[in-house]
Amino acid sequence: DTEVTQTPKHLVMGMTNKKSLKCEQHMGHRAMYWYKQKAKKPPELMFVYSYEKLSINESVPSRFSPECPNSSLLNLHLHALQPEDSALYLCASSQDRGGVGNNQPQHFGDGTRLSIL
Protein backbone atom coordinates (compact mmCIF):
# COMPACT_ATOMS: atom_id res chain seq x y z
CA ASP A 1 0.00 0.00 0.00
CA THR A 2 1.28 3.42 -0.94
CA GLU A 3 1.73 5.97 1.84
CA VAL A 4 0.92 8.82 -0.51
CA THR A 5 -2.79 8.92 -1.31
CA GLN A 6 -4.12 10.58 -4.43
CA THR A 7 -7.75 11.25 -5.31
CA PRO A 8 -9.53 10.76 -7.57
CA LYS A 9 -7.93 7.78 -9.31
CA HIS A 10 -9.59 8.67 -12.60
CA LEU A 11 -10.97 11.98 -13.86
CA VAL A 12 -12.64 12.86 -17.12
CA MET A 13 -13.32 16.52 -17.74
CA GLY A 14 -14.19 18.89 -20.51
CA MET A 15 -11.98 21.73 -21.58
CA THR A 16 -14.15 24.30 -19.81
CA ASN A 17 -14.41 22.48 -16.48
CA LYS A 18 -12.65 23.30 -13.24
CA LYS A 19 -11.49 20.40 -11.11
CA SER A 20 -8.88 19.65 -8.47
CA LEU A 21 -6.52 16.77 -7.81
CA LYS A 22 -5.68 15.98 -4.22
CA CYS A 23 -2.67 14.40 -2.58
CA GLU A 24 -2.14 13.51 1.06
CA GLN A 25 0.77 12.07 3.03
CA HIS A 26 1.20 11.45 6.75
CA MET A 27 4.88 10.56 6.83
CA GLY A 28 5.93 14.00 8.12
CA HIS A 29 7.58 14.80 4.83
CA ARG A 30 8.22 18.49 4.17
CA ALA A 31 8.76 18.37 0.42
CA MET A 32 5.96 17.53 -2.01
CA TYR A 33 5.97 17.25 -5.78
CA TRP A 34 3.64 17.13 -8.76
CA TYR A 35 4.68 15.19 -11.86
CA LYS A 36 3.02 14.61 -15.21
CA GLN A 37 3.57 11.27 -16.93
CA LYS A 38 2.59 10.53 -20.52
CA ALA A 39 2.31 6.96 -21.74
CA LYS A 40 5.64 5.14 -22.11
CA LYS A 41 7.57 8.14 -20.78
CA PRO A 42 9.23 8.93 -17.45
CA PRO A 43 7.56 11.40 -15.09
CA GLU A 44 8.16 15.08 -15.79
CA LEU A 45 8.47 17.41 -12.83
CA MET A 46 5.87 20.18 -12.66
CA PHE A 47 6.05 21.75 -9.19
CA VAL A 48 7.98 21.38 -5.95
CA TYR A 49 6.82 22.57 -2.55
CA SER A 50 9.24 22.78 0.33
CA TYR A 51 7.90 23.59 3.79
CA GLU A 52 4.57 24.56 2.20
CA LYS A 53 6.18 27.11 -0.10
CA LEU A 54 6.40 26.77 -3.84
CA SER A 55 10.06 26.43 -4.66
CA ILE A 56 10.09 25.15 -8.23
CA ASN A 57 7.70 25.74 -11.11
CA GLU A 58 9.00 24.03 -14.22
CA SER A 59 7.44 26.53 -16.63
CA VAL A 60 4.04 24.92 -16.27
CA PRO A 61 1.10 26.69 -17.99
CA SER A 62 -1.11 28.75 -15.70
CA ARG A 63 -4.07 26.46 -16.34
CA PHE A 64 -2.38 24.27 -13.70
CA SER A 65 -2.40 25.90 -10.27
CA PRO A 66 -0.81 24.15 -7.29
CA GLU A 67 -1.72 24.74 -3.68
CA CYS A 68 -0.25 23.42 -0.44
CA PRO A 69 -2.74 24.11 2.40
CA ASN A 70 -0.57 22.39 5.01
CA SER A 71 2.38 20.07 5.30
CA SER A 72 0.28 16.96 4.61
CA LEU A 73 -1.81 18.14 1.68
CA LEU A 74 -1.08 19.13 -1.88
CA ASN A 75 -3.68 20.13 -4.44
CA LEU A 76 -3.51 20.75 -8.16
CA HIS A 77 -6.28 22.97 -9.50
CA LEU A 78 -7.17 22.49 -13.14
CA HIS A 79 -8.93 24.97 -15.40
CA ALA A 80 -9.40 25.20 -19.15
CA LEU A 81 -7.19 22.22 -19.90
CA GLN A 82 -6.29 21.06 -23.38
CA PRO A 83 -6.51 17.52 -24.81
CA GLU A 84 -2.71 17.25 -24.67
CA ASP A 85 -2.94 17.59 -20.88
CA SER A 86 -4.40 14.08 -20.70
CA ALA A 87 -1.88 12.07 -18.69
CA LEU A 88 -1.18 10.38 -15.37
CA TYR A 89 -0.55 12.98 -12.66
CA LEU A 90 1.67 11.76 -9.87
CA CYS A 91 2.21 13.25 -6.46
CA ALA A 92 5.33 12.46 -4.45
CA SER A 93 6.81 13.45 -1.13
CA SER A 94 10.20 13.31 0.55
CA GLN A 95 11.61 14.19 3.94
CA ASP A 96 13.31 17.22 2.53
CA ARG A 97 14.85 18.39 -0.68
CA GLY A 98 18.18 19.81 -1.58
CA GLY A 99 21.24 19.75 0.55
CA VAL A 100 24.61 18.32 -0.25
CA GLY A 101 24.45 14.65 -1.06
CA ASN A 102 20.69 14.62 -1.05
CA ASN A 103 19.75 11.03 -0.38
CA GLN A 104 16.10 11.44 0.35
CA PRO A 105 14.04 9.17 -1.87
CA GLN A 106 10.71 10.37 -3.13
CA HIS A 107 7.62 8.34 -2.34
CA PHE A 108 4.95 8.32 -5.02
CA GLY A 109 1.21 7.93 -4.99
CA ASP A 110 -0.64 5.82 -7.53
CA GLY A 111 -1.61 8.87 -9.53
CA THR A 112 -4.72 10.36 -11.07
CA ARG A 113 -5.39 9.36 -14.65
CA LEU A 114 -6.78 12.48 -16.31
CA SER A 115 -8.62 12.52 -19.62
CA ILE A 116 -9.59 15.79 -21.29
CA LEU A 117 -12.45 15.58 -23.74
Place this chain on the structure above:
Amino acid sequence: GNSVTQMEGPVTLSEEAFLTINCTYTATGYPSLFWYVQYPGEGLQLLLKATKADDKGSNKGFEATYRKETTSFHLEKGSVQVSDSAVYFCALSSGGSQGNLIFGKGTKLSVKP
Protein backbone atom coordinates in the same frame (compact mmCIF):
# COMPACT_ATOMS: atom_id res chain seq x y z
CA GLY B 1 23.88 18.89 -17.10
CA ASN B 2 22.91 15.82 -15.14
CA SER B 3 21.40 12.93 -17.05
CA VAL B 4 20.55 9.24 -16.86
CA THR B 5 20.79 6.75 -19.70
CA GLN B 6 19.26 3.31 -19.44
CA MET B 7 18.99 0.50 -21.91
CA GLU B 8 16.17 0.59 -24.38
CA GLY B 9 13.43 -1.94 -23.94
CA PRO B 10 11.35 -3.86 -24.08
CA VAL B 11 13.14 -6.73 -22.42
CA THR B 12 11.44 -10.12 -22.61
CA LEU B 13 12.66 -12.97 -20.44
CA SER B 14 11.49 -16.41 -19.40
CA GLU B 15 10.72 -17.06 -15.77
CA GLU B 16 13.85 -17.79 -13.67
CA ALA B 17 16.15 -16.08 -16.18
CA PHE B 18 18.86 -13.63 -15.08
CA LEU B 19 18.05 -9.95 -15.45
CA THR B 20 20.37 -7.03 -16.11
CA ILE B 21 19.12 -3.54 -16.94
CA ASN B 22 21.96 -1.16 -17.64
CA CYS B 23 21.98 2.38 -16.28
CA THR B 24 24.72 5.00 -16.61
CA TYR B 25 24.66 8.56 -15.41
CA THR B 26 26.31 11.93 -15.85
CA ALA B 27 26.38 14.18 -12.83
CA THR B 28 28.43 16.75 -11.01
CA GLY B 29 29.09 16.24 -7.36
CA TYR B 30 27.88 13.16 -5.52
CA PRO B 31 24.37 12.18 -6.56
CA SER B 32 22.22 9.55 -4.92
CA LEU B 33 20.99 6.83 -7.26
CA PHE B 34 17.66 5.05 -7.31
CA TRP B 35 15.72 2.37 -9.11
CA TYR B 36 11.95 2.80 -9.25
CA VAL B 37 9.45 0.25 -10.54
CA GLN B 38 6.05 1.01 -12.05
CA TYR B 39 3.54 -1.82 -12.32
CA PRO B 40 0.69 -1.45 -14.82
CA GLY B 41 -1.87 1.12 -13.70
CA GLU B 42 0.13 2.18 -10.65
CA GLY B 43 2.50 4.91 -9.53
CA LEU B 44 6.22 4.54 -9.02
CA GLN B 45 7.58 2.48 -6.14
CA LEU B 46 11.08 2.90 -4.80
CA LEU B 47 12.85 -0.41 -5.44
CA LEU B 48 16.31 0.35 -4.07
CA LYS B 49 18.78 3.16 -3.56
CA ALA B 50 22.47 3.89 -3.06
CA THR B 51 23.86 7.12 -1.71
CA LYS B 52 27.63 6.84 -2.22
CA ALA B 53 30.23 5.06 -4.28
CA ASP B 54 30.42 1.27 -3.80
CA ASP B 55 27.09 1.20 -1.94
CA LYS B 56 24.93 -1.77 -2.92
CA GLY B 57 21.18 -1.31 -2.81
CA SER B 58 19.03 -4.43 -2.60
CA ASN B 59 15.36 -5.31 -2.27
CA LYS B 60 13.09 -8.19 -3.29
CA GLY B 61 16.02 -10.04 -4.89
CA PHE B 62 17.07 -7.03 -6.97
CA GLU B 63 20.52 -5.50 -6.54
CA ALA B 64 22.44 -2.53 -7.92
CA THR B 65 25.91 -1.24 -7.06
CA TYR B 66 26.92 2.43 -7.28
CA ARG B 67 30.05 2.39 -9.47
CA LYS B 68 31.61 5.83 -9.60
CA GLU B 69 34.52 4.75 -11.80
CA THR B 70 32.14 3.63 -14.55
CA THR B 71 29.29 6.01 -13.57
CA SER B 72 26.91 3.08 -13.59
CA PHE B 73 24.10 1.64 -11.46
CA HIS B 74 23.01 -1.53 -13.26
CA LEU B 75 19.98 -3.41 -11.94
CA GLU B 76 20.29 -7.20 -11.57
CA LYS B 77 18.16 -10.08 -10.39
CA GLY B 78 19.21 -13.70 -10.41
CA SER B 79 15.84 -15.28 -11.15
CA VAL B 80 12.92 -13.22 -12.42
CA GLN B 81 9.27 -14.03 -11.89
CA VAL B 82 6.19 -13.21 -13.93
CA SER B 83 5.22 -10.76 -11.18
CA ASP B 84 8.37 -8.72 -11.93
CA SER B 85 6.85 -7.59 -15.23
CA ALA B 86 6.82 -3.79 -15.01
CA VAL B 87 8.62 -0.67 -16.17
CA TYR B 88 11.88 0.08 -14.37
CA PHE B 89 13.26 3.62 -14.06
CA CYS B 90 16.79 4.51 -13.06
CA ALA B 91 17.04 7.95 -11.44
CA LEU B 92 19.49 10.24 -9.75
CA SER B 93 19.02 12.96 -7.20
CA SER B 94 21.18 15.92 -7.98
CA GLY B 95 21.19 17.38 -4.51
CA GLY B 96 22.17 21.00 -4.03
CA SER B 97 19.33 23.49 -4.16
CA GLN B 98 17.24 21.40 -6.50
CA GLY B 99 16.94 17.99 -4.97
CA ASN B 100 15.04 16.86 -8.03
CA LEU B 101 14.90 13.40 -9.48
CA ILE B 102 16.28 12.97 -12.97
CA PHE B 103 14.86 9.86 -14.61
CA GLY B 104 16.04 7.59 -17.37
CA LYS B 105 13.53 6.79 -20.09
CA GLY B 106 12.43 3.55 -18.47
CA THR B 107 12.81 -0.09 -19.47
CA LYS B 108 9.79 -2.31 -19.86
CA LEU B 109 10.33 -5.86 -18.63
CA SER B 110 8.02 -8.71 -19.63
CA VAL B 111 8.53 -12.10 -17.99
CA LYS B 112 6.89 -15.10 -19.65
CA PRO B 113 5.94 -18.26 -17.75
